[in-house]
Amino acid sequence: MEEWKNIKGFESLYQVSNYGRVRSIDRIIKRVKDGVLIDFRFKGKLLTPKLNKKTGYVHVALSINSKRKYINIHRLVAESFIENPDNKPCVNHKDESKLNNNADNLEWCNYVYNNGYGTKKKRLAESLKGKKRPYQNVPILCFDYNTGKFVKKFPAIYAAVEELKVPQGSIIRVLSGKRKSTHGYYFEYETVKEE
The missing domain is CATH 1.10.10.10 (Winged helix-like DNA-binding domain superfamily/Winged helix DNA-binding domain)
Known part of the structure; x- marks a missing residue:
């Protein structure tokens, strides 16, 4: 079953699922129109991931305060759904497919393990x-x-x-x-x- 969680640092704006999907959240934005402050309703939607041809990972662009940040989806999923008590720095794809960002396919690990895997x-x-x-x-x-x-x-x-x-x-x-x-x-x- 797909589960959604708020993305840390983007809590009221974006969510990530355990299936590796990312969406924006419905919200109301205050804007000035003709000198009057009005509420603008923003409808949330699924974000389209982009493939980074250099790394082979897929990422999404998240915006906050007019600043855009590109984040790899596997990191978003791991940070939201996988425990990391030892504070390991890397996220490994168990099946070696960089496109499979399901939480069940990811694990936290160190550099040596990640670089020598598979x-x-x-x-x-x-x-x-x-x-x-x-x-x-x-x-x-x-x-x-x-x-x-x-x-x-x-x-x-x-x-x-x-x-x-x-x-x-x-x-x-x-x-x-x-x-x-x-x-x-x-x-x-x-x-x-x-x-």
């Missing part, structure tokens, strides 16, 4: 297959393996090698999924290119 590394490795030294100019993200906390974004592997004093081969093995970590770090490419 077939992500395999898909990335296949997208880079056949390219000569694909890792040279691809930005990578570095995480503390034990805590899962984000450490730094590097423009390429060479920068991580220089700063962290970690062998290039070790980083490449983590990036390709042959190792889980090296020297207390976990690495991943900044983006996964979907085919």
